[in-house]
Amino acid sequence: MTRLRAEGATASQGRLRAEGATTSQARLRAEAAPARQAAVVLEGVRKSFNGHKVLDGVSFDVPPGRAFCLMGRSGTGKSVALRHIIGLVRPDAGRVLVEGRDITGLEPRDLSEVRKRMGFLFQNAALFDSMTVGDNVAFPMRRHTKWSDDEIRSRASQKLADVGLERDFDKMPADLSGGMKKRAGLARAMALDPAILLVDEPSAGLDPLTSAEIDQLLVDRKKGGTTLVVVTHNIPSARVVGDELAMLDEGRIVARGTVDELDRSDNPLVQAFMRSEGGG
């Protein structure tokens, strides 16, 4: 375990330096970075489905308590990359480290331990259709804690209130709008106040005001110390939430940096994204 940690830290720092060899900024960042272990690391992850290459050596690392936004065109593998972090997808090559632990070859039981540290909002919200909205949010609490029914109900209600669904506890998912489902999914992802929150398109289907509220919620989480990995097409959101942004294209990260750095990028794809104002 200790050895893995050390390897993870060294590898990610070494890579940062290598990537940043051409820019003094990146080098400075790597040198100035405290020796804290990254919360999430993807190292040279490759993944193909039925001979179709999706990820072709994707590497990034997210320090604890920071927000990393992954952007890119539809179908480039953003959701696939995110699913690697919870071990729903396993890489053909490369490694995935969560809080220093290589999860690539973990047995289901150990993986489940690691997953307890994470909350995941699926792109389609993936609520359990046969449960009320409140029970959906309560589900991880019932599964992973010994809290009483009253406490679970009260905590689940609070989580729903956090996403503006305080009146919807007893509704069925089918009776929610698309944006409400997304928010309910987010409440469920946050049910156990995870150390790492992975969210796939949190703003999709939301009006700009609700979207801004969700952004604020994510920023508040981050201030509370949560590490965020956010897949988003919504550039205004990425600007607000992301400490670091990365662009995935044709299976690789083609640009990575702060908002300011990406605003100055000369990559046409990055420029097109950064200049867009639309949500989605």
Ligand SMILES: Nc1ncnc2c1ncn2[C@@H]1O[C@H](COP(=O)(O)OP(=O)(O)OP(=O)(O)O)[C@@H](O)[C@H]1O
């Ligand atoms: N389980 C799977 N089996 C086969 N192909 C898959 C699987 N999961 C993803 N893919 C393929 O991987 C590619 C990337 O999919 P992914 O869902 O990651 O895209 P995305 O970048 O999230 O797109 P979007 O912005 O539309 O959500 C697609 O071609 C998709 O069909």
Ligand SMILES: [Mg+2]
């Ligand atoms: Mg996706």
